[in-house]
Structures are given as structure tokens and as C-alpha cells.
Amino acid sequence: MPGKLVSVWTQGFKSLSRRHFFTSLTCAKPPTGILKLTFSKVYITYCIVNFTSVIVLNAMTQKIITVVIVAVTGALIVIGINLGNLYLPVVTLMTGALAIRYMRRRTREVLYDERTTIINQKASAAAIAAFTLGVTVIGWLMMTVGDTIDPAYKGLGYALAFLGCGLLLLRMIFQYYYSWRLGGWDRGE
Amino acid sequence: MENRVKVYRAMRDVTQEGLAKAVGVSRQTVMAIERGNYNPSLELAFKIARFFGVGVEDVFTYDGAGEG
Numbered sequence: 021m022p023g024k025l026v027s028v029w030t031q032g033f034k035s036l037s038r039r040h041f042f043t044s045l046t047c048a049k050p051p052t053g054i055l056k057l058t059f060s061k062v063y064i065t066y067c068i069v070n071f072t073s074v075i076v077l078n079a080m081t082q083k084i085i086t087v088v089i090v091a092v093t094g095a096l097i098v099i100g101i102n103l104g105n106l107y108l109p110v111v112t113l114m115t116g117a118l119a120i121r122y123m124r125r126r127t128r129e130v131l132y133d134e135r136t137t138i139i140n141q142k143a144s145a146a147a148i149a150a151f152t153l154g155v156t157v158i159g160w161l162m163m164t165v166g167d168t169i170d171p172a173y174k175g176l177g178y179a180l181a182f183l184g185c186g187l188l189l190l191r192m193i194f195q196y197y198y199s200w201r202l203g204g205w206d207r208g209e
Numbered sequence: 210m211e212n213r214v215k216v217y218r219a220m221r222d223v224t225q226e227g228l229a230k231a232v233g234v235s236r237q238t239v240m241a242i243e244r245g246n247y248n249p250s251l252e253l254a255f256k257i258a259r260f261f262g263v264g265v266e267d268v269f270t271y272d273g274a275g276e277g
Binding site: 079129130131133134135136 | 235236237238241247250253
């Protein structure tokens with residue numbers, strides 16, 4: 021009987037692994053406790069609980085699932101806002117965030133290391149530079165020639181200019197902070 | 210900076226994934242180091258050298274060009 025149960029379990033995983041989407045799902049460890057259980061609802065519950073706890077993903081599957089979760093979450097948020105339902109976006113956002121977090125924890129490969137940190141730093145710096153430049157140019161255009169199209173554009177131009185200045189100020193503050201954290205003040209010793 | 214990670218990996222018969230797992234980085238990072246697209250931190254360089262059982266200068270050589 022225990023042999024049969026193990027066989028059922030193994031076959032279950034094999035049939036799952038044949039499906040295209042679950043090719044990277046593997047059984048990390050065989051559920052030894054299952055041998056003592058009889059085939060019943062308890063067994064099925066035990067299987068489900070164990071299945072979720074032994075899910076192991078590779079990086080590519082994790083990325084695909086994350087993209088799908090982000091797309092579905094985004095779509096549901098838009099639908100919720102359009103319907104005027106405030107609970108749907110909040111619940112969807114929280115569920116999506118938890119699902120992404122779960123997927124990251126279940127990934128067997130290293131997803132974040134020093135190279136990804138550098139990539140994130142460079143991407144953030146480039147995004148800030150591009151955004152600041154865009155805001156400055158559009159703000160300046162609105163301040164100077166916006167009046168000819170709509171008087172409201174001038175105020176918007178000032179707002180964008182202040183936004184750009186605020187962003188640069190914030191960047192300067194953080195630059196001083198991290199300069200201090202990663203080296204301290206130069207006292208000429 | 211030049212490196213001989215691929216050579217040492219071939220000598221030890223270790224896969225990129227195996228090396229990545231041993232030093233705690235992603236396979237893409239090992240690949241980038243081997244291609245010369247990414248210069249590892251001092252800590253990672255020491256880890257890689259220690260994994261192969263050699264000195265850092267045996268694996269990585271500084272030629273005075275390129276950025277970190």
C-alpha cells in the first residue's frame with residue numbers, strides 16, 4: 021500500500037512536469053509522511069499543501085510567471101478603477117505582491133547579486149536623468165510659449181520646473197548621505 | 210581587466226551554473242565575467258579564486274584599461 025501511494029504521488033508529479041507550463045516545476049523532496057496516510061480527503065489536502073511547499077522554479081519560469089501576474093494585476097486594477105470599485109485594486113495589488121514574493125522565494129537560482137545591483141543603479145540613474153531632462157525641457161516650453169496655447173499651461177510649466185528642481189535636490193541630498201555612509205567626511209587627516 | 214575563469218572552469222570541469230551556485234551569484238553574472246563584460250567585485254573575485262584553489266592574480270589580471 022505505501023508503494024502504491026508513493027507511485028501515485030510520483031506519477032502525479034510526472035504528469036504535471038509533462039505539461040509545457042510546468043516543465044520547470046520539480047519535486048524538491050519526496051513527502052515521506054504520506055506513507056502513513058490512507059487515500060482520502062486528508063491525502064489530497066496533504067498533497068496540495070506539500071505540492072505548494074515543494075514548488076521550485078527556475079529563473080526563466082519565475083520571470084514569465086511574474087510578468088503574467090503583473091499583467092493580470094494591472095488589468096484588474098484598471099477594471100476596478102473603471103467600475104468604481106476601490107476594493108478590487110487594493111486586494112488585487114496585495115495578492116499580486118504576495119504572489120510575486122512567493123515566486124521569488126521559491127526560485128532555486130540566484131536572482132539578485134552584485135551585477136543586478138549595479139544594473140539597477142545604472143537604470144535608476146539613467147531614468148532620473150532622462151526624467152529630469154524631459155521635465156525641464158517640457159516645463160521650460162510651457163512657461164515660455166504655453167501662454168499662447170492655454171494660460172493654464174504656464175502654471176503647469178512652473179509646476180514641472182519645480183518638480184525637476186525638487187528631484188535634483190533630492191538626488192543631491194541622497195548623494196551627500198551615501199557619500200557620508202560609504203566614506204565619512206574628509207577631515208584632512 | 211582580463212580573466213581566466215573559463216579556462217579554470219574547463220580545467221576543473223565545472224559548469225557555469227555550478228560555479229554560480231558555489232559563489233552565490235547568478236549564471237548570467239558568471240557568463241558576463243567570462244565574456245569580459247563585467248568586472249566582479251573584489252569579494253566575488255576572491256570567492257572565485259578560492260573556489261578554484263588559486264590566487265586572485267592567477268584568475269584575474271589587470272591590464273590597466275576599461276572601467277569597473
